Amino acid sequence: MAADKKNTVFYGTFIHSKKLDELEYLHNTAVFVDSNGKILAVERDCDLDNIATTLFPKLGWQAGNVATEKIKDGQFFFPGFIDTHLHASQYPNVGIFGKSTLLDWLNRYTFPLEASLADPAKARAVYTRCIRKTLSHGTTCAAYYATVDVPSTNLLADLCAASGQRALVGRVCMDQLSPAWYRDESPEASVAATRASIAHIRGIDPAMEIVRPVITPRFAPSCSAPLLRMLGELARETGLPVQTHISENVGEIALVKELFPPALTGAADESYAGVYDAFGLLTDKTILAHAVHLSEGEAELIRERGAKVSHCPCSNSAITSGAARVRWLIEKGVVCGLGTDMSGGYSPSVLEAARLAALVSRHVAMGGDEGAKLSVEEVLYLATRGGAEVVGLEKKVGGFEVGKEWDAQLVALGEVDVDGTVKGVEAGEAEDGNVDVFGWESWEERVAKWLFNGDDRNTRKVWVKGRLVHERK
């Protein structure tokens, strides 16, 4: 698209995380993005009318080849969200879980749906919709689980590349626990299929600019010891990231203890984290989803190895897994981000995951640890910079700094007029969203309103690596 290949100046208010508990508000600011989607300069408190003469020469830009995206007062740019854990293949099941908990839910709702995506037409519809939906909610980067099936996993990667959504795409490895009609035939077959998918994904994006493969043992109970060992070796050999689940549910933890005694794994103890570690799967490129019931020792081990945690509050509450102690993990030095975990989680929105992270942290606080509460600023950090670090892309995305890539969303909130209508809606200029700003709110309060009542209607445009990948009409 020619328009996307221009240099672009984005001008207006930019909000991003300065540190865990602080957002930075940059007003009257210009961000200069080159035709490859890289941020070349950030100029604060400047006048848009003058930059062509003052700043373009420094960048070597010609005014005629620069697009300008100036936003209205009250709107702001925010870094794209990073969803550090979701199953694209389960998207059609969001909201469907009944009264089940993890192991029952897998057999009843999840495995049948995943297996059915071996039908390429169904996979195309589901994956296309999942990508469009998550992009519309501002998710510029997603760490996806696909299914056991290689062709449809590859299709997911193709669709991410075509739509421009940054993604880690993992073929699911599992050779036990599930029904015979939905698992790998052997550890060797599982690794061979994984290699095939890795080769395909590398083929479509050799520089891993948008899409990259991720080694994906579903979770320990789904994998035999030989398979876990071979996947650990594959991770070492390829240098690729790994994603899996850990310590989501008490029944699952008991199952891991039963299936993986130290005599089998060679681990020093029978902890869940110790199982992954014994097989070379606990590294600084490992994304661990959930981490609800970790012991002190496991959290220490995870920090030592530099593995990261994807906190999935919507899922943990919905399927009654537990309330993860995110403050405790952060204070231990474990890097955390947020995951929607569709369809254990019911929502495609990282903003909803951030909202629930705040609420669930209050339930942890009700248990006696008053310091557990996560603030608006903190959950938005987890949704952006935290997530970037979890997926290993913290040098590329998560904030608006020179050298990073332009993965961003344009956010607009509704402004209430004196007659109780929202400005522009009657005239068809704006959409009647769920956030109402009355005019007297501080910027901090506007952001809090967005966190708690915002949805995809507020995300007007989304860019990945400078490319416009979603726009609300």
Added chain:
Amino acid sequence: MAADKKNTVFYGTFIHSKKLDELEYLHNTAVFVDSNGKILAVERDCDLDNIATTLFPKLGWQAGNVATEKIKDGQFFFPGFIDTHLHASQYPNVGIFGKSTLLDWLNRYTFPLEASLADPAKARAVYTRCIRKTLSHGTTCAAYYATVDVPSTNLLADLCAASGQRALVGRVCMDQLSPAWYRDESPEASVAATRASIAHIRGIDPAMEIVRPVITPRFAPSCSAPLLRMLGELARETGLPVQTHISENVGEIALVKELFPPALTGAADESYAGVYDAFGLLTDKTILAHAVHLSEGEAELIRERGAKVSHCPCSNSAITSGAARVRWLIEKGVVCGLGTDMSGGYSPSVLEAARLAALVSRHVAMGGDEGAKLSVEEVLYLATRGGAEVVGLEKKVGGFEVGKEWDAQLVALGEVDVDGTVKGVEAGEAEDGNVDVFGWESWEERVAKWLFNGDDRNTRKVWVKGRLVHERK
């Protein structure tokens, strides 16, 4: 509006609660609503083309004077939601609460905003927007707290009557605890102002068809013992309902114990419920918001008196009040409904309150009481029939039966096409909402999807007493 004054046949799928844990699905059904908004007949499994000859004669209807509202396959009618507890005056503060808890939140965010609504222009903008917003989310009946100010409280009632939203409207009574600039000057002044507001509301709707007054002591700590006694007497004298808060937060409970010793109240013990009971405020027309930390004895007393509970999960989680044990209350025989409790609660949506009621019940279950989990069916019961009973309107609204009034919403979910788009959206026929149906879902699964990802976009039309009060363009 002439169009609203016709007899109307609504035809299609109707879903409502049969009992607490069961929804009833009525397909190919016609509901006959007269020009006063009353349901005259419900005909199941009928053919719309034939009813003019078979059924109109029985009702004495002439085909020429009957409007027809036939909905598409996949859409359904659902009873309007009942919000049993919210502060219209706090609507601009939704989402703004920081890390505060109840008593701090009142002083910092709430009292200043409420006091500012003595400005009639500001009150008009805020109340108009609150009514439009809650109607758009399907709230056909709301139990509102306004402020201490009489004229703007009366304005809220006027606006509800004009917009057609069924409402209980309460002037807030409080003569202590809050700053001098925001409280009643004396118990006598408080009662006189309350009487003035009651008279106004009775004047605009003498038969209480749409709007009715409700006696509203803010909560015990905000009221002196003489004021509580006088309000109890006023309730007995007028027969009007009462609404207040109870046992929301542990700090508040300690304050009640300190302020209202049995020596002052004459109660048998120092319980919070006992305080209201001692002053004649715990009756079968009393709506108690929150009820998070009740003792066994208090729950018994509430059941004996027939008082009702408004469960407000969004609020209880957001301001870290606690996790109410709704299953325990229901099993004790206490009638429960749902409240958004704006702006302690962040959301204007009863659907969101129902969603959070399900999630919070899972946090109660995580504490060890597995039976605490509330199902999809149960939280939707609380949002409709439960709420109707809480506000004393169970004979009028809450379900689709002959003799009830037509308070309903038309719900439409997005249908995903094989190419991953939503049918009709590209052609401008439908809106791109947050619920995606792929076509293979059962009706139970469609409702679960609506509960967990639905929003005001899915509520296409809303009626109160037969009048169309909201429509999405």
